[in-house]
Amino acid sequence: MTSTQQRLREEAAVFCQSLRPVLEQDEEWRRQGMLSDGDSREVYRLLGEAGWIGMSWPVEFGGRGLTRLTATLVEEVFGYHWLPLSSYLLSYKTIGAAIERYAEPALVDLLLPPISRGELIFCQGFSEPGAGSDLGSLTTRAELRGDTYVVTGHKIWTSSAQLSDWIYLGVRTDADTKHRGISVLVCPVDTPGIEVRSFPTLGGGYLCETFLDGVEIPVANLVGEVNGGWDVLMYTLDFERVTAEKLGGFAWVLNAVEERLRETDRLDRVAAGRISRLRGELHASRLLSFRAADNLDRELPGSASSAMAKLSGARLAQAIGDAAVDLLGLEGLAEGAEAAIEGRAAALYRASVGSTIAGGTAEVQQLVIARRGLGLR
Amino acid sequence: MRFPLEPELELFAASVRGAVGVWEAPLEPVFGEWQDDRDDALAARLAEIGWGELWSDPDLLGPAVAGGVELGRAVAPLCLVDEATLGAPLAVDGRVRHGEGRVEGGEREPTLDGTGTLRGVESVVPSDPARLQAWGAVTLAYLAGLADGAVEKAVAHALAREQFGAPIARLAAVQARLADAALVRDGLVLSAWSAADPDGAFPRDSLAWAGGACREVTMHVQQVHGGIGFALEGGVHRYFRRAKSVQVWTDVLLSELASP
Numbered sequence: 001m002t003s004t005q006q007r008l009r010e011e012a013a014v015f016c017q018s019l020r021p022v023l024e025q026d027e028e029w030r031r032q033g034m035l036s037d038g039d040s041r042e043v044y045r046l047l048g049e050a051g052w053i054g055m056s057w058p059v060e061f062g063g064r065g066l067t068r069l070t071a072t073l074v075e076e077v078f079g080y081h082w083l084p085l086s087s088y089l090l091s092y093k094t095i096g097a098a099i100e101r102y103a104e105p106a107l108v109d110l111l112l113p114p115i116s117r118g119e120l121i122f123c124q125g126f127s128e129p130g131a132g133s134d135l136g137s138l139t140t141r142a143e144l145r146g147d148t149y150v151v152t153g154h155k156i157w158t159s160s161a162q163l164s165d166w167i168y169l170g171v172r173t174d175a176d177t178k179h180r181g182i183s184v185l186v187c188p189v190d191t192p193g194i195e196v197r198s199f200p201t202l203g204g205g206y207l208c209e210t211f212l213d214g215v216e217i218p219v220a221n222l223v224g225e226v227n228g229g230w231d232v233l234m235y236t237l238d239f240e241r242v243t244a245e246k247l248g249g250f251a252w253v254l255n256a257v258e259e260r261l262r263e264t265d266r267l268d269r270v271a272a273g274r275i276s277r278l279r280g281e282l283h284a285s286r287l288l289s290f291r292a293a294d295n296l297d298r299e300l301p302g303s304a305s306s307a308m309a310k311l312s313g314a315r316l317a318q319a320i321g322d323a324a325v326d327l328l329g330l331e332g333l334a335e336g337a338e339a340a341i342e343g344r345a346a347a348l349y350r351a352s353v354g355s356t357i358a359g360g361t362a363e364v365q366q367l368v369i370a371r372r373g374l375g376l377r
Numbered sequence: 378m379r380f381p382l383e384p385e386l387e388l389f390a391a392s393v394r395g396a397v398g399v400w401e402a403p404l405e406p407v408f409g410e411w412q413d414d415r416d417d418a419l420a421a422r423l424a425e426i427g428w429g430e431l432w433s434d435p436d437l438l439g440p441a442v443a444g445g446v447e448l449g450r451a452v453a454p455l456c457l458v459d460e461a462t463l464g465a466p467l468a469v470d471g472r473v474r475h476g477e478g479r480v481e482g483g484e485r486e487p488t489l490d491g492t493g494t495l496r497g498v499e500s501v502v503p504s505d506p507a508r509l510q511a512w513g514a515v516t517l518a519y520l521a522g523l524a525d526g527a528v529e530k531a532v533a534h535a536l537a538r539e540q541f542g543a544p545i546a547r548l549a550a551v552q553a554r555l556a557d558a559a560l561v562r563d564g565l566v567l568s569a570w571s572a573a574d575p576d577g578a579f580p581r582d583s584l585a586w587a588g589g590a591c592r593e594v595t596m597h598v599q600q601v602h603g604g605i606g607f608a609l610e611g612g613v614h615r616y617f618r619r620a621k622s623v624q625v626w627t628d629v630l631l632s633e634l635a636s637p
Contacts, residue, residue: 272635276581276586278586280580280585280586280587280590281564281590283568283571283586284567287571288563305563307556366552366553366556367556369556370553370555370556371552373559374555374556375532375536376547377546377547
């Protein structure tokens with residue numbers, strides 16, 4: 001880590017501390033066991049106001065012109081302080097990255113500056129009832145009429161749709177081919193014909209399903225080429241799968257568990273050994289994340305390294321959630337601000353169930369590693 | 378190995394590869410009989426390229442890791458790690474590996490992986506921080522090399538071995554196993570390089586994780602090889618036996634280091 005990166009991380013830590021009063025007032029903050037799924041419009045606004053959104057974007061879009069790797073190092077600090085990051089991750093890190101790379105300049109000018117100011121939140125309409133792991137089977141139709149697409153379909157697992165301003169949609173523009181018949185469109189969530197329904201999850205937050213009925217979206221809102229959407233979606237996922245922010249939260253949990261065991265005279269050799277092994281695995285997982293971010297910076301093929309980063313983090317979520325509860329014993333089962341380690345053991349235990357499902361299941365990550373990384377076909 | 382090295386590190390790795398190249402690990406152990414895979418000629422060839430001095434300068438941790446990976450890939454004798462870093466055989470919990478002729482006394486004890494173990498000797502817990510750090514980094518590198526060598530064998534096997542009219546590499550279950558193995562292998566390699574930081578510390582947590590993680594990789598590799606890996610000929614089992622051995626010796630050392 002360079003001294004500039006180190007300084008930036010220290011600045012980020014001070015900023016995170018300053019958010020503590022806002023976080024304390026937010027009921028969802030401790031209920032939500034996975035910080036990357038946490039929603040908070042207020043935290044997003046404050047992140048933007050302080051210049052922390054869009055770090056890797058050019059200055060003219062409100063960014064700081066830093067590398068993805070540096071942004072990833074800072075995101076780990078956000079995670080250590082349990083900032084609710086869903087809007088940040090969707091709007092800047094994944095969808096924002098694809099817009100920056102694939103959208104026409106006018107659309108980039110329209111969308112990136114308000115994202116970096118913390119004013120515009122995106123949600124992601126990829127999955128459908130019949131197209132989850134098999135995303136290439138999506139059926140949401142986009143018919144071209146003049147210079148407008150008319151979109152009809154049903155999206156599920158649209159995280160943060162209940163508070164989003166814009167939606168990023170994978171749509172079918174050619175019914176005769178599979179992966180080569182997909183395009184990507186963006187539009188405001190309040191466009192007529194869009195209906196959002198949210199429902200609570202085991203993680204302590206919400207997921208949404210989004211119904212699209214004759215939604216009119218201008219051709220100018222295409223991200224990438226017509227029928228070239230598969231590459232755009234995969235590019236988006238390569239970014240989504242670098243999950244260093246989660247690892248920051250896991251590091252906090254291990255520190256907190258160790259401290260609690262020490263305070264209560266229960267830090268014996270077995271407990272210390274289990275924590276040490278998990279820290280070793282966490283260190284390896286961080287390095288996998290940083291390598292994946294670096295590959296994206298250098299525009300190297302990133303799918304296999306991103307899948308490794310994602311899968312290792314997802315497994316750690318479950319291993320650390322499980323270990324935290326085991327090690328704390330009965331008090332580890334308690335939820336809420338008054339509980340041991342602020343109730344994060346129990347919250348992570350339940351929320352981590354989603355970690356090997358969301359953003360591509362563990363099995364999909366294995367396929368990506370096997371096929372793209374190892375050449376097994 | 379798909380981890381490109383800087384030219385001078387690659388050069389050193391190639392030298393280690395060359396020194397190890399003509400050496401062949403004993404493929405067919407006789408379980409229950411004491412064996413020692415130590416090879417003085419191999420040690421001499423490595424000494425010629427400066428292997429033994431790598432602990433003495435933190436800036437040499439890079440070459441040490443590059444070489445350690447090569448030793449692991451070859452399942453080379455562990456005394457090459459211990460003596461080049463600690464300057465002595467590893468002696469913990471009343472046992473010493475590759476100790477004959479190097480320490481006083483002790484009785485021969487047959488082991489899982491032929492590490493020439495003597496029992497009933499005095500433990501000498503290493504205390505020099507520079508030597509310990511080098512031992513930690515090279516041990517991580519050795520484990521990374523074991524994992525890498527094992528995965529390489531399994532991938533080649535999966536692409537070549539045909540069942541149901543096609544290479545088993547096309548079976549989703551095989552792909553999933555090897556994906557998991559490769560993920561852990563990459564984590565081990567990155568951890569080893571992370572421990573090569575001259576300003577770094579003894580990589581306790583990485584070592585606590587790495588032995589079990591490497592064992593997990595080699596278990597996947599055994600499973601993918603099926604009966605072919607279960608047979609002693611072919612030598613796939615060498616990675617599996619050695620990974621467990623490194624794990625346990627490392628855990629015992631970590632435990633002794635933690636004792637007051």
